[in-house]
Amino acid sequence: MSETASTLPIFDLRRFTPGHPKRNEALDALRQVSRSTGFFYLTGHGIAQEEIDHLTRLARRFFSLPAEEKLEIEMRKSPHFRGYNRAGFEYTRGTQDWREQVDFGAEREKLQLTSGDPPWKRLIGPNQFPTALPELRPAVLKWIDDVTAVGLKVLQAFSAALGQKPDVFAPIYSKGPNQLLKIVRYPGRDQTESDQGVGAHKDGGFVTILLQDVVGGLQVDDGQGGWIDAPPLRGTFVVNIGELLELASNGYLKANIHRVVTPPAGGDRLSIPFFLGANLSASIPVLDLPPALAAEVPGVTQDPLNPLFREVGRNVLKSRLRSHPDVAKAHHADLLEEKEKALS
Ligand SMILES: O=C(O)CCC(=O)C(=O)O
Numbered sequence: 001m002s003e004t005a006s007t008l009p010i011f012d013l014r015r016f017t018p019g020h021p022k023r024n025e026a027l028d029a030l031r032q033v034s035r036s037t038g039f040f041y042l043t044g045h046g047i048a049q050e051e052i053d054h055l056t057r058l059a060r061r062f063f064s065l066p067a068e069e070k071l072e073i074e075m076r077k078s079p080h081f082r083g084y085n086r087a088g089f090e091y092t093r094g095t096q097d098w099r100e101q102v103d104f105g106a107e108r109e110k111l112q113l114t115s116g117d118p119p120w121k122r123l124i125g126p127n128q129f130p131t132a133l134p135e136l137r138p139a140v141l142k143w144i145d146d147v148t149a150v151g152l153k154v155l156q157a158f159s160a161a162l163g164q165k166p167d168v169f170a171p172i173y174s175k176g177p178n179q180l181l182k183i184v185r186y187p188g189r190d191q192t193e194s195d196q197g198v199g200a201h202k203d204g205g206f207v208t209i210l211l212q213d214v215v216g217g218l219q220v221d222d223g224q225g226g227w228i229d230a231p232p233l234r235g236t237f238v239v240n241i242g243e244l245l246e247l248a249s250n251g252y253l254k255a256n257i258h259r260v261v262t263p264p265a266g267g268d269r270l271s272i273p274f275f276l277g278a279n280l281s282a283s284i285p286v287l288d289l290p291p292a293l294a295a296e297v298p299g300v301t302q303d304p305l306n307p308l309f310r311e312v313g314r315n316v317l318k319s320r321l322r323s324h325p326d327v328a329k330a331h332h333a334d335l336l337e338e339k340e341k342a343l344s
Pocket residue numbers: 182184198203210212218258259260271272273
């Protein structure tokens with residue numbers, strides 16, 4: 001990283017449209033931010049403020065339900081890692097995160113699996129929706145469709161910025177990208193045992209499209225030992241690069257580390273991140289970069305504690321098993337035993 005940024009830039013999605021007079025300028029700026037923080041704000045995404053406000057209101061209503069109505073859809077009941085987790089039940093690098101959340105994905109029937117099927121097929125299945133808030137289901141499913149469309153446009157912009165055809169990744173998402181939506185509430189410091197809203201981590205997919213409500217707390221690694229605050233800007237999303245794009249670009253695009261700090265006592269924070277990934281059956285190719293870009297490629301940063309696989313389903317399942325040990329134990333004990341055997 002050449003210089004320390006102190007704020008994230010704002011990009012307008014419309015400028016990446018083929019034929020837009022500012023497209024080349026926008027692609028240059030996208031390449032530049034990809035080589036520094038890998039995070040930016042996105043405007044011009046086309047999702048109406050009413051839809052944003054509607055989902056945010058429903059999220060607030062969900063979290064203010066009595067505990068038993070939230071626990072009706074506890075994640076522990078879902079082998080597909082869908083549903084609600086109380087604060088302190090998710091882990092980043094073995095340490096508790098202080099956020100309550102509901103996870104949703106593509107709405108699918110549970111598959112009838114046999115022992116010969118790859119384990120990642122267990123991720124496919126239905127969501128859990130709360131009986132007490134029937135409006136949540138249509139709002140969540142529409143939101144997943146709409147942010148997926150935004151994410152694919154961002155992915156096409158990254159592809160063009162890498163000197164590729166905009167649809168270069170279509171073979172690994174067109175059968176259905178992996179979609180993970182979280183609705184998250186970070187309780188204030190008086191309600192938590194530490195400042196870790198979510199611990200420092202990288203995201204796994206192609207890109208993340210994050211909606212924040214009004215309270216900040218997201219921080220992005222500045223590469224120099226400090227953190228850049230990414231406070232909410234009304235009507236925008238925060239977008240960042242995930243590990244799949246880092247793998248595909250051989251490290252030209254960088255999945256950067258970020259975290260969320262617990263809000264001050266007396267308040268709380270709401271956020272709605274969406275993670276767009278490749279099809280679970282896909283394997284990530286390495287793109288053939290133009291020579292000028294290839295010359296700058298540093299290679300992928302592999303973390304020995306958290307190895308990255310090119311097989312998408314294997315990678316996603318690994319991260320879900322780690323983040324949700326209670327679900328892993330309840331539904332996938334056989335996989336944990338296999339892992340232990342492999343390590344011993
Ligand atoms: O809540 C946020 O602002 C970001 C959450 C996040 O980084 C994640 O869930 O991966």
